[in-house]
Amino acid sequence: MEGKRGSECLLKPVSNIDFNPKSIQQHYHHTFEITRKVVVPFEQYIHHTLSDDEIALIAIYFGGAIREQKTSTPTQNEVLVVCSSGIGTSRLLLQQLESRYRGIHFSSPMNVLQYENSDLSNVQLVISTIKLNTQRNIPITTVSAFPSELEWKIIDNAIIKAGLATSDTLKLFNVDTLLDIVGNYAMIRNPMGLKLALNDYLTQLTQEPLLAAPQENLSELIKLLPPEHVGFLNHQKSWKQAVRTALSPLLEDYSVEKNYIDQIIHLTESNGPYMVIGSGVMLAHAAPRDGVNNLGATFFLLDKPLPVMTNQKMVHVIIGLAP
Numbered sequence: 478m479e480g481k482r483g484s485e486c487l488l489k490p491v492s493n494i495d496f497n498p499k500s501i502q503q504h505y506h507h508t509f510e511i512t513r514k515v516v517v518p519f520e521q522y523i524h525h526t527l528s529d530d531e532i533a534l535i536a537i538y539f540g541g542a543i544r545e546q547k548t549s550t551p552t553q554n555e556v557l558v559v560c561s562s563g564i565g566t567s568r569l570l571l572q573q574l575e576s577r578y579r580g581i582h583f584s585s586p587m588n589v590l591q592y593e594n595s596d597l598s599n600v601q602l603v604i605s606t607i608k609l610n611t612q613r614n615i616p617i618t619t620v621s622a623f624p625s626e627l628e629w630k631i632i633d634n635a636i637i638k639a640g641l642a643t644s645d646t647l648k649l650f651n652v653d654t655l656l657d658i659v660g661n662y663a664m665i666r667n668p669m670g671l672k673l674a675l676n677d678y679l680t681q682l683t684q685e686p687l688l689a690a691p692q693e694n695l696s697e698l699i700k701l702l703p704p705e706h707v708g709f710l711n712h713q714k715s716w717k718q719a720v721r722t723a724l725s726p727l728l729e730d731y732s733v734e735k736n737y738i739d740q741i742i743h744l745t746e747s748n749g750p751y752m753v754i755g756s757g758v759m760l761a762h763a764a765p766r767d768g769v770n771n772l773g774a775t776f777f778l779l780d781k782p783l784p785v786m787t788n789q790k791m792v793h794v795i796i797g798l799a800p
Contacts, residue, residue, distance in 0.1 A: 498785045501533040507589045512536040518585070540677075556641065557584045559605040561594045561748045567606055568623045568800075569760070574604065588764075602639040604632065621754040699763050701774040710777045716785040716792055717742055720761050723777040723795040730773070732799045737768030752788035757782055757793035765800055773799035
């Protein structure tokens with residue numbers, strides 16, 4: 478295995494590894510790319526550029542080290558929840574999944590690197606907000622952070638197909654299903670009030686909460702959105718400019734650092750417009766380690782929709798999140 482400058486091989490794979498560099502690059506792309514960046518100081522030190530084969534070999538050991546440091550082992554019949562950073566949109570999705578499918582165990586949200594290096598032996602299904610490479614032939618369902626009616630049906634079918642539930646058990650104790658039934662025979666004047674009342678009743682029956690009451694954290698939400706964090710964005714030339722403007726209040730009150738906003742743009746450019754959900758709402762966020770000093774949020778409406786990456790994704794509202 479030769480380096481790019483044709484010098485003697487610096488790293489030699491051990492004989493008991495089924496080593497396929499192209500396969501490593503394809504199936505463990507994020508691990509490979511992170512490894513490429515990690516070895517830069519080493520390359521500078523030896524004045525030599527490592528070949529892709531050598532980087533792939535290091536990625537094997539790097540990925541193995543990550544797996545050894547895993548703090549938890551997936552339980553039987555677990556459903557993994559994955560997004561690019563392992564926070565933000567995936568946590569929103571996780572809350573909805575746990576509320577809707579109470580008898581199924583969902584993992585804490587993972588990022589792509591964790592997913593690529595996790596022991597998936599007990600995993601039956603992966604639900605993700607971004608596209609992933611299939612591992613161990615485990616089915617992957619890709620949906621938005623706030624699934625539409627069609628996406629919920631897709632998730633229902635995926636759960637049934639994975640053998641985690643049946644069509645009958647999915648309907649059991651489902652508040653939304655009960656609301657649909659009531660709505661067919663009567664006019665519901667206060668859907669949310671009825672939903673909370675049904676939830677309280679079912680909670681008494683099962684001793685397990687179905688849906689957290691939204692008013693519990695309402696005061697905290699109001700604190701996160703002072704008047705200067707809410708408003709309109711006019712004459713924005715691009716989605717990048719709009720994101721920077723929408724998150725500028727968080728920068729001004731030192732809730733985030735500049736590199737946090739840069740990372741949001743980088744994630745979007747690298748992974749596509751997965752932060753744009755529903756009808757043109759962008760949940761602009763990155764990981765806390767990317768420069769978050771304090772919990773914060775912003776809410777801005779654009780005077781005209783802007784395309785994000787492609788014309789297929791248009792953003793009308795930007796919600797800036799500092800988790």
